[in-house]
Amino acid sequence: LHFSFQQGGWGASLADKLVRKCDVLNRGFSGYNTRWAKIILPRLITKGNSLDSPAAVTIFFGANDSALKDENPKQHVPLAEYAANLHTMVRQLSAAGVPASRIVLVTPPPLCEAAWEQECLLQGCKLNRLNSVVGEYAGACVQVARDCGVDVLDLWTLMQK
16 A cells, blocks of 8 residues: 555546545555554544545555464564454544545455465565465454445455456
8 A cells, every 4th residue: 555656556547537536545554453553544634624524535554464473473463463453444534524424444455376476586585474364354244344334345346357
């Protein structure tokens, strides 16, 4: 998300498509997981600021949370905690006045293990994520959306089709 507004990024493309219709604001933090995001979310979206009436608010986490505990303990968040953190963030948005109909959870996207392993090796570490594990987090995200009555964009499934 942090890099989504770089040239060719999906945030930049979305902002371009919606120019003069609405503002697209990025509040992403590269490397964050849900454990850290739920702490800062109340400071980002509060009643009475410029986000009084958002068309939509997306919550897009899981790629870092799903990092393998043994290989990346700093970013790893256990699956049950990840789901609980998503629930918390939906509640925080609701408390800030964002209607459930305007909240969209986005699953982590699938992982190309071969490409990611090459990146890990360049950084001097072992493969620290697996697509099958990312899929478990994507499934948990979909379930949280159902439980909370919000929409979900299941990137993990759609991008593999």
